[in-house]
Amino acid sequence: MGGRPPCCDNTTVKKGPWTPEEDIVLVSYIQEHGPGNWRSVPANTGLMRCSKSCRLRWTNYLRPGIKRGHFTPQEEAIIIRQQGLLGNRWAAIASYLPRRTDNDIKNYWNTHLKKKLKQFQTAPGSSSGSHRHTLTACNNGATMCPDLHPPLPTSCCAPTYASSTENISRLWEGWMKSAPKLGNRAGDGDGGGGGELQGSYGEVRQDPESNHPPPQQSLLLESWLLEEAAVAEAEGLMDVYTHAMF
DNA sequence: AAGGTACGCAACCGCATAAAT
DNA sequence: CATTTATGCGGTTGCGTACCT
Numbered sequence: 001m002g003g004r005p006p007c008c009d010n011t012t013v014k015k016g017p018w019t020p021e022e023d024i025v026l027v028s029y030i031q032e033h034g035p036g037n038w039r040s041v042p043a044n045t046g047l048m049r050c051s052k053s054c055r056l057r058w059t060n061y062l063r064p065g066i067k068r069g070h071f072t073p074q075e076e077a078i079i080i081r082q083q084g085l086l087g088n089r090w091a092a093i094a095s096y097l098p099r100r101t102d103n104d105i106k107n108y109w110n111t112h113l114k115k116k117l118k119q120f121q122t123a124p125g126s127s128s129g130s131h132r133h134t135l136t137a138c139n140n141g142a143t144m145c146p147d148l149h150p151p152l153p154t155s156c157c158a159p160t161y162a163s164s165t166e167n168i169s170r171l172w173e174g175w176m177k178s179a180p181k182l183g184n185r186a187g188d189g190d191g192g193g194g195g196e197l198q199g200s201y202g203e204v205r206q207d208p209e210s211n212h213p214p215p216q217q218s219l220l221l222e223s224w225l226l227e228e229a230a231v232a233e234a235e236g237l238m239d240v241y242t243h244a245m246f
Numbered sequence: 247a248a249g250g251t252a253c254g255c256a257a258c259c260g261c262a263t264a265a266a267t
Numbered sequence: 268c269a270t271t272t273a274t275g276c277g278g279t280t281g282c283g284t285a286c287c288t
Contacts, residue, residue, distance in 0.1 A: 016258095017256070018256085018257085038273075039272085051274085052275095055273095056258085059275095060257085089276085089277085090277065091275075091276060103255090103277095107255060108254095110254095111253070
């Protein structure tokens, strides 16, 4: 048969939630090689994950510059407007909010905005309250957002591979929590989860007892954090600009 | 305080398209 | 050019947690 060789052996791939150890392995690899060649990731890192799963984890959670948590009214407005224009093309909508992932936007739409819009539509006469605010902002945002946030390829922030402070700190938080009791995680619902990792990633978890990252990784993290500070500064400037526009 | 329910998020699944052989 | 897989995307599900009764 011609064609490409298969990316991974589907019989041995691990599923379920990612562990901090896996995250670190993935981040370290991408830091070194850059994102893109996903099929080489499981092969070269030893991760028992499908390349697809690695890509998803990276783009939705570990990618540099990702902003998590509260959506601002401005962001809401852009999402609502673009959803109206583009439909459920979340990747396209996400290009207007470079620091949000399509998955995040999709989740937010399904859990919050859909409900909000429904409420608004069932009470068309209600011209007061937060919904009105949202939709007003939406209309404003609609006309200006392509200028303010032109559809940017992820390249606008990605090339630095700087991971967000939140993501990294969360990573280490998870690491600290799980490291001392890794042995107890076997029954973690995800059959064969933490337990097998101990063996698989022994060479990666160089010093599990000390709660410190391996030296090389800590250097990488340090440089990421420094870069993140620069990104945050830039974002601050953007917020000022945004507020001026609204 | 305990049990039940709703909510939010991470991850998986399946499909479409692009790319490699 | 045909075949096969990688990649990207949208829909959906399952789990953990917060909130309510």
